Amino acid sequence: MAGDQRRQARRRSALREKGMTQQNVWVPAELRDLIDKSIADGRFSNRSEAISWALQKAFKEANAA
Template sequence: MRLMPDVKVAEAVQRLRKSRREAGYRETNVWIPPVVGAALDEAVATGRFKTRQEAIQEALVTVFVRKEDNTTN
């Protein structure tokens, strides 16, 4: 049994985080209720999203970034 993390994996994760920070991304930990976790798992299991991260990012973009055009023509 390994007690020490694989150094190459740790370095790769460190490089990924650095490149994302440099690109302006921010890492955030959020506690979610079980019902939200279950919905995320279902969305991934049914193929709606590839990963939980992708599902969470889509939800955040939908709520905080996308602006619907509320004007009538």
């Protein structure tokens, strides 16, 4: 357990150094299921990647218009 916490702390620190921030997002179960299906289909590696992709599409396209 302590090793897992240290590993997670190192990962978070490395991501912060890359300029990333952590955000907690609550999503409805049906959206979570769609995200998980996309992961199972191989479109994304994990939920973080899928959510980041969706946010980039939503906000970059909105700002481009």
